[in-house]
Amino acid sequence: MIRLSRGILLAATCALAPAPAWAAAPFKPDVFIAATGGTIAGAQANVEQHGYTAGELGVASLIAAVPQLTDIANVTGEQVMNIPSQDMDDAAWLTLAKRLETLERSDAVTGIVVTHGTDTMEETSFFVALTVDTPKPIVFTGAMRPATAIGADGPANLYDAVAVAGSTLTRACGTVVVFNDQIHSARYVYKTDTTRPDAFTSVDRGPVGAVDTGHPVVFDGCAGSAFRQPMVPIAGISALPKVDILYAYAGMGRDLIDHAVLAGAKGIVMAGVGDGNVTEAALAGLRDASAKGVVVVRSTRVVAGFTMRNAEVDDDKDRFVASAELKPSKARILLKLALLKPSSLAEIQADFDTW
Numbered sequence: 204m205i206r207l208s209r210g211i212l213l214a215a216t217c218a219l220a221p222a223p224a225w226a227a228a229p230f231k232p233d234v235f236i237a238a239t240g241g242t243i244a245g246a247q248a249n250v251e252q253h254g255y256t257a258g259e260l261g262v263a264s265l266i267a268a269v270p271q272l273t274d275i276a277n278v279t280g281e282q283v284m285n286i287p288s289q290d291m292d293d294a295a296w297l298t299l300a301k302r303l304e305t306l307e308r309s310d311a312v313t314g315i316v317v318t319h320g321t322d323t324m325e326e327t328s329f330f331v332a333l334t335v336d337t338p339k340p341i342v343f344t345g346a347m348r349p350a351t352a353i354g355a356d357g358p359a360n361l362y363d364a365v366a367v368a369g370s371t372l373t374r375a376c377g378t379v380v381v382f383n384d385q386i387h388s389a390r391y392v393y394k395t396d397t398t399r400p401d402a403f404t405s406v407d408r409g410p411v412g413a414v415d416t417g418h419p420v421v422f423d424g425c426a427g428s429a430f431r432q433p434m435v436p437i438a439g440i441s442a443l444p445k446v447d448i449l450y451a452y453a454g455m456g457r458d459l460i461d462h463a464v465l466a467g468a469k470g471i472v473m474a475g476v477g478d479g480n481v482t483e484a485a486l487a488g489l490r491d492a493s494a495k496g497v498v499v500v501r502s503t504r505v506v507a508g509f510t511m512r513n514a515e516v517d518d519d520k521d522r523f524v525a526s527a528e529l530k531p532s533k534a535r536i537l538l539k540l541a542l543l544k545p546s547s548l549a550e551i552q553a554d555f556d557t558w
């Protein structure tokens with residue numbers, strides 16, 4: 204009897220009292236999705252053929268395709284642009300980076316996901332990493348198969364990207380690419396397959412973490428992934444200088460180099476053979492370009508490895524810069540930013556050795 208009354212009293216008390224702290228709804232981070240297009244937003248006319256158009260679906264469709272996102276985050280989104288990433292250019296980078304900088308400063312945002320085409324993700328993510336202050340993670344993701352494909356990879360990548368953006372574990376990671384269960388630093392990642400879902404590789408270092416169905420793991424606290432501050436803060440950038448990439452091959456002449464200089468390039472990134480080497484004819488063209496004030500950076504067409512200063516080429520004598528770890532696509536971004544400030548060649552070399 205007593206027991207019963209006590210039980211009734213306890214039950215009544217519980218029904219009237221406010222929910223105790225331990226019973227509160229689990230914390231959900233506020234993740235903002237900035238959509239830019241790409242295959243993740245692509246649609247096919249026929250799911251049994253590989254042809255499709257990138258950048259067809261809007262951000263609302265991407266979010267609606269993964270209802271489980273609401274289990275792990277409060278998700279909002281915005282269509283910043285809707286293009287295939289092969290059409291990314293300086294103007295698009297400036298628009299996106301400025302928007303991301305504003306989102307970084309918003310109290311209503313815990314972390315940011317950028318959906319983006321895979322073709323130039325290695326470039327846009329590196330540009331953002333070098334120009335946007337990232338106390339909160341910025342997570343690039345996309346898809347190799349269009350949204351309508353049998354076995355589309357976009358929904359799983361988006362789910363993982365939202366989990367990574369909302370996680371406290373990834374706070375120190377800066378700008379990353381989340382793809383096919385891996386977390387890659389924007390500093391080290393390159394697209395290394397034309398069509399397969401495991402399209403991204405951090406060729407010289409490996410990924411900085413992994414993510415398993417929305418559960419991120421970060422290796423060594425993401426050491427070395429993020430920059431302590433932006434190289435050139437985006438607020439101060441209104442335009443970027445013209446920098447071209449030229450691809451070396453056996454028997455290369457100097458005509459493409461001369462043409463780049465005539466067309467107004469302020470910098471040339473040479474995707475050299477091996478350790479950034481070129482033919483004698485091309486070397487003469489690069490020396491003349493350098494003498495005219497064009498900054499020449501020697502990089503490599505090889506997938507992995509560093510381009511070393513003063514190895515087979517006398518960079519000191521020829522006034523060249525060696526790209527160190529950066530492959531041509533990222534070396535071009537760094538050179539564009541380095542050229543925004545008056546710098547000696549030694550200072551630009553130091554930028555390549557640092558960033």
Ligand code: SIN
Pocket residue numbers: 240241242243257286287288289319320321322323345346347348
């Ligand atoms: C693109 O980069 O926009 C097309 C290819 C892709 O997203 O995978």
